[in-house]
Every structure is written in C-alpha cells, then in structure tokens.
Amino acid sequence: MTFESLLAQYGAWFESVGVFLVTLLAVSLLGHLTVRPAVSRVLTARNPNNPTLVNALEQYTTVLFVIVAIPLATTAAGFGGLVAGSTMIVAAGTLAVGVAGQDVIGNLVSGLFLVADPDFNVGDYIEWNGEAGTVERIDLRVTRVRTPADEVLTVPNTQLSTNAIRTPFSRGKYRLTERVLVGYDTDLDTATEVLLDAADADDRLASDPEPVVHVTSLGENAIELSARVWVDDPRTADVPNVDSAFATRVKRRLQAADVSLAPASAQRVDGRLDVSMEGER
Known part of the structure; x- marks a missing residue:
C-alpha cells in the first residue's frame, strides 16, 4: 500500500482531528483572551480589596472555557457518533478518571469554598x-x-x-502575653508598674488598647502575673522580635527592682534514714 493510498484512507480522520484541535484551541483562546480579561476588570472594579476572588475566578473562567471547548470540538469534528457508540468505554473511562482524580476534584471544590470565604x-x-x-x-x-x-x-x-484555621491578625492587631512568676513577698503594685513601663518603652507596641497587667494565678509558691500588650500592623511588624525584646526587658527591669522571679518551690522530704557503722576487726 502506497503512502498516497494511506493518506487518502486516513485523510478524513486526520481532517477530523485537525478540526477538533482547531476548535478546541479557538474556544479556549476566546475565553482566555477576551472573556477572562473582561471578568478580571469587572471583578477588580467591584472588589478592589479582594485579590483572592479576582485571581481565582480568572483561573476558573479559563478552565470553564476549556471544559466547554471539549464537547464543542468533539461535535465539530464529527466524533459525536463515535463517542455515543462507545457508551461502555466512555462510562468506564469516566469511572476511572473519577476515582483517580477524586483528590484533584476535592481540591478544586475546596478552592471554590476558600475563594467564597x-x-x-x-x-x-x-x-x-x-x-x-x-x-x-x-x-x-x-x-x-x-x-x-x-x-x-x-x-x-x-x-x-x-481544618480549623486561626487568623490572629484578622483585626489588625496582635496580642502578646508575657507571664511572670513572682514571690508572695513581692509588692504587686511595684511589679505591675515595672511591667507597664517595659511595655511603654517600645514604640512598636500599641498604645490603644493600652497594656494591662492581671494576676492570673495564685500558685502554691508563686503568684502569676500576665502582661498583655498589642502590636500595631502585625503584617509588617517583626512580631517574634517584638515579643522577645519585651520579655527580655521585663526580666531585666524586674531584676533591677529586686523583684524575685520564679522563686524556688519549697520541697519537703519525708522518710527515715538509718546509718550503721561497723567497727574495725
């Protein structure tokens, strides 16, 4: 069989494949180059402070046009009868794709929920x-x-x-809590004043709300004080560094004020000790 005869025999099939690819590409590009920018402009105008929604819906618009392009290209290429006549193959393929892609589909659906949140x-x-x-x-x-x-x-x-997601900076401020153990002989007014002064010494800590100090626990051997301060604009502030600097400043100032930190626990030992000595033989 010559090349010309093979080409004539499969020419119609190659032509159908070409129509399928051209239609698929044309519809996909139509969505990507015309509809997607229009959707982006409208969403950006209505949601200037929500880049999540704009970015996600741009992607979903492109994917939607690809999904729509597949059946259109199949019909334009004349593959509709072939697909319809292969019901069992299509069903088996759909099942296989569904099982293999369940994680992908789950992530796609989850992405929509995240965008809508x-x-x-x-x-x-x-x-x-x-x-x-x-x-x-x-x-x-x-x-x-x-x-x-x-x-x-x-x-x-x-x-x-x-899963549960925590957004500690969602309200524009972030609270830091420094817990300090002091002895029962400590003047609490003095300790409180030292903690508040340590908070006022750092401009990175917010003045509104004001720093506060509370007695949060009366332990067996020590009193627990909790100093609560807030950080302005936590998205740009170095929160771990601010927290560390505040804790260091608290420790040094309490020591300078002769406040006993974390006093040792009193321990009582009960029992009996017998000592026996053997004389020289």
Whole structure:
C-alpha cells in the first residue's frame, strides 16, 4: 500500500482531528483572551480589596472555557457518533478518571469554598495544624503559603477547607502575653508598674488598647502575673522580635527592682534514714 493510498484512507480522520484541535484551541483562546480579561476588570472594579476572588475566578473562567471547548470540538469534528457508540468505554473511562482524580476534584471544590470565604484572602496570616504563614496565592488545586522562615508551602486546598484555621491578625492587631512568676513577698503594685513601663518603652507596641497587667494565678509558691500588650500592623511588624525584646526587658527591669522571679518551690522530704557503722576487726 502506497503512502498516497494511506493518506487518502486516513485523510478524513486526520481532517477530523485537525478540526477538533482547531476548535478546541479557538474556544479556549476566546475565553482566555477576551472573556477572562473582561471578568478580571469587572471583578477588580467591584472588589478592589479582594485579590483572592479576582485571581481565582480568572483561573476558573479559563478552565470553564476549556471544559466547554471539549464537547464543542468533539461535535465539530464529527466524533459525536463515535463517542455515543462507545457508551461502555466512555462510562468506564469516566469511572476511572473519577476515582483517580477524586483528590484533584476535592481540591478544586475546596478552592471554590476558600475563594467564597470572605475571611480568607491573599495576604492573610493563618495558622493551621501546627503550620503558619501568609497566604500568597490560591490556585485551582493548592494554596501557596509563605512561612515566617521565608519558605513557601504548597498546601492542598482540602487541608485548609476541612481544618480549623486561626487568623490572629484578622483585626489588625496582635496580642502578646508575657507571664511572670513572682514571690508572695513581692509588692504587686511595684511589679505591675515595672511591667507597664517595659511595655511603654517600645514604640512598636500599641498604645490603644493600652497594656494591662492581671494576676492570673495564685500558685502554691508563686503568684502569676500576665502582661498583655498589642502590636500595631502585625503584617509588617517583626512580631517574634517584638515579643522577645519585651520579655527580655521585663526580666531585666524586674531584676533591677529586686523583684524575685520564679522563686524556688519549697520541697519537703519525708522518710527515715538509718546509718550503721561497723567497727574495725
């Protein structure tokens, strides 16, 4: 069989494949180059402070047009009858894809829920399952989070949508609590004044709300004082450094004021000790 005869025999099939690819590409590009920018402009105008929603819906618009392009390209190429005549194959393929892609589908759905959540946005500092960081991007399958160590975590969307998420900076301030153990002979007014002065000495700590000191526990051998201070604009402040500096300042100033810190616990030992000595033989 010559090349020309093979080409003539399979020419119609190659033509159908070409139509399928061209239609698929044309519809996908139509969505990506025309509809997606329009959606982006409208969303940006209506949601200027929600880049999460804009970014996610741009991606979903592109994916939607690809999904729509597949049946259109199949019909345009004349593969509709072939697909309809292979019901069992299509059903088996659908089942296989569904089982193999259940995690992917779950992440896609979870991504939609994260985008729709008004309390979850790009730029938020979040904590979950012992991890923490700032949300940088929400993709179709994963969310990218930058940790305080400047590492990027690629987190499946299902982890964030099915677990409790803490957003300590959601109200624009972050509270620091420094607990101090002092002896019962300590003048509490003096200790309180020292703690408040230590808070006032750092401009990075907020003046509104004002720092406060409370007695939080009367232990067996010591009194626990808790100094609560707040950090302004925690997204830009170096919170761990502020916390460490405050704790160091508290320790030094209490020691300078002769306040006994963490007094040793009184221990009582009960029992009997027998000593026997043997004389020289």
